[in-house]
Amino acid sequence: MAILSFKGGVHPFEGKSLSKERPIEDYIPKGEIVIPLSQHIGALAVPVVKVGDRVLVNQKIGELSGFISSNIHSSVSGIVKKIEPRLVTAGNKVLSVVIENDNLYEECTVSDFRKPEEMTAEDKLELIKEAGVVGMGGAGFPAHVKLSPKNKDDIDYIIVNGAECEPYLTSDYRRMMEQPEYLVEGLKLVLSMFKKAKGIIAIEDNKLDAAKKLKELVKNETDIEVKVVYTKYPQGGERALIYAVTRRKVNSTMLPADVNCIVHNVDTIFSIRKAIVEKKPLIDRIVTVTGDAINQPQNYRVRIGTNMAELVDAAGGFKNQPEKIISGGPMMGTAIYDLNMPITKGSSSILCLTKDEVRASEPGNCINCGRCVSVCPGRVVPARLAIFAEQGDKEAFEKNYGMECCECGCCSYICPAKRNLTQSIKSMRKDILADRRKK
Numbered sequence: 001m002a003i004l005s006f007k008g009g010v011h012p013f014e015g016k017s018l019s020k021e022r023p024i025e026d027y028i029p030k031g032e033i034v035i036p037l038s039q040h041i042g043a044l045a046v047p048v049v050k051v052g053d054r055v056l057v058n059q060k061i062g063e064l065s066g067f068i069s070s071n072i073h074s075s076v077s078g079i080v081k082k083i084e085p086r087l088v089t090a091g092n093k094v095l096s097v098v099i100e101n102d103n104l105y106e107e108c109t110v111s112d113f114r115k116p117e118e119m120t121a122e123d124k125l126e127l128i129k130e131a132g133v134v135g136m137g138g139a140g141f142p143a144h145v146k147l148s149p150k151n152k153d154d155i156d157y158i159i160v161n162g163a164e165c166e167p168y169l170t171s172d173y174r175r176m177m178e179q180p181e182y183l184v185e186g187l188k189l190v191l192s193m194f195k196k197a198k199g200i201i202a203i204e205d206n207k208l209d210a211a212k213k214l215k216e217l218v219k220n221e222t223d224i225e226v227k228v229v230y231t232k233y234p235q236g237g238e239r240a241l242i243y244a245v246t247r248r249k250v251n252s253t254m255l256p257a258d259v260n261c262i263v264h265n266v267d268t269i270f271s272i273r274k275a276i277v278e279k280k281p282l283i284d285r286i287v288t289v290t291g292d293a294i295n296q297p298q299n300y301r302v303r304i305g306t307n308m309a310e311l312v313d314a315a316g317g318f319k320n321q322p323e324k325i326i327s328g329g330p331m332m333g334t335a336i337y338d339l340n341m342p343i344t345k346g347s348s349s350i351l352c353l354t355k356d357e358v359r360a361s362e363p364g365n366c367i368n369c370g371r372c373v374s375v376c377p378g379r380v381v382p383a384r385l386a387i388f389a390e391q392g393d394k395e396a397f398e399k400n401y402g403m404e405c406c407e408c409g410c411c412s413y414i415c416p417a418k419r420n421l422t423q424s425i426k427s428m429r430k431d432i433l434a435d436r437r438k439k
């Protein structure tokens with residue numbers, strides 16, 4: 001049988017062997033904790049604590065403020081020192097709650113003892129919303145919104161994205177290896193919220209050991225299937241993954257729910273389980289600290305708000321001077337120039353490289369080789385789109401299907417002239433989306 005995949009894509013250096021075999025280690029933060037009130041797509045949460053308050057672990061400190069928004073909780077116990085804008089990895093400042101950690105880790109008491117089987121789908125959805133669960137693959141879309149499509153009864157598949165196609169990242173892999181039963185439990189809970197949905201756990205074929213474990217666990221589950229997909233970037237992109245496992249096509253004007261699918265990241269499913277079973281909010285995540293500049297690459301369970309520099313120190317610091325530090329993976333992550341920033345719900349990795357593998361030299365002129373076209377999963381012509389973007393020609397950009405770009409970075413990666421294709425296309429898409437919002 002052909003291995004499931006999509007058209008286009010690239011095979012960058014994997015780099016996963018640096019941290020793949022490193023079991024998850026708990027990291028206990030030392031310094032102050034900075035918790036941004038926006039770690040999600042949508043409206044900023046509104047602070048519900050004030051300077052001087054003592055907060056406990058799991059206590060709500062930010063209240064969602066709209067349909068697309070998310071609650072924010074404290075990951076430590078301590079005193080609220082400041083509520084002020086702080087720098088985040090996107091390069092902007094976001095209103096944040098700064099907490100002086102008292103290192104006691106005193107938790108809020110849980111008073112809800114209902115078992116999942118005693119709950120309705122609405123009860124479960126409310127717990128997910130209350131727990132501030134968002135997409136943890138980087139997008140940060142609130143999970144309770146994703147799980148409330150208009151056509152709820154038509155949803156056919158809940159797809160767990162275990163592809164982890166970005167090079168170097170191993171956080172999802174470690175979760176699947178170390179706590180596969182929680183992943184299956186979380187998926188079953190999500191399935192119980194839908195009338196007829198079946199579960200698919202999609203894993204790239206460079207993680208066959210994780211696939212084997214999960215297959216064994218679901219062998220008696222008639223509604224869950226583990227599907228092995230071809231190792232290729234961006235296999236874990238939502239559209240690419242849906243196509244690979246269901247052959248259904250999603251374009252830029254559609255949501256996965258339009259083809260009766262919902263996709264959730266591995267860590268998101270873990271957080272959903274925790275919200276429903278333990279009644280606890282999202283206050284931590286797995287972060288891979290890795291790259292050839294890092295002394296001891298490692299996967300950590302990290303409390304949200306932990307300082308990135310502390311985490312790099314925990315991994316033995318730098319063994320070589322990094323040329324590039326990225327929050328996330330090398331293909332879609334964000335280059336950062338200051339480690340004095342907090343880990344957020346979307347921080348999958350701190351990647352420290354001695355060489356910029358995606359862009360190692362100055363951009364040159366296009367030589368019309370067509371490679372960018374052949375790797376583009378959006379089936380567009382990146383070279384042409386980048387020219388329209390550089391010329392600011394929005395009409396031509398849209399006519400040439402520029403909005404179908406998923407910003408995967410494959411075109412920039414493959415371009416022998418090292419043109420900044422993705423960057424140009426990305427900023428044009430951003431402008432067009434901003435125009436559309438104004439209308």
Ligand code: SF4
Nearest residue numbers: 376405406408409411
């Ligand atoms: S144009 Fe967009 S979708 Fe196509 S390869 Fe470039 S970044 Fe990826």
Ligand code: SF4
Nearest residue numbers: 366367369370372415
């Ligand atoms: S890959 Fe680069 S050089 Fe080749 S056609 Fe595309 S933009 Fe031009």
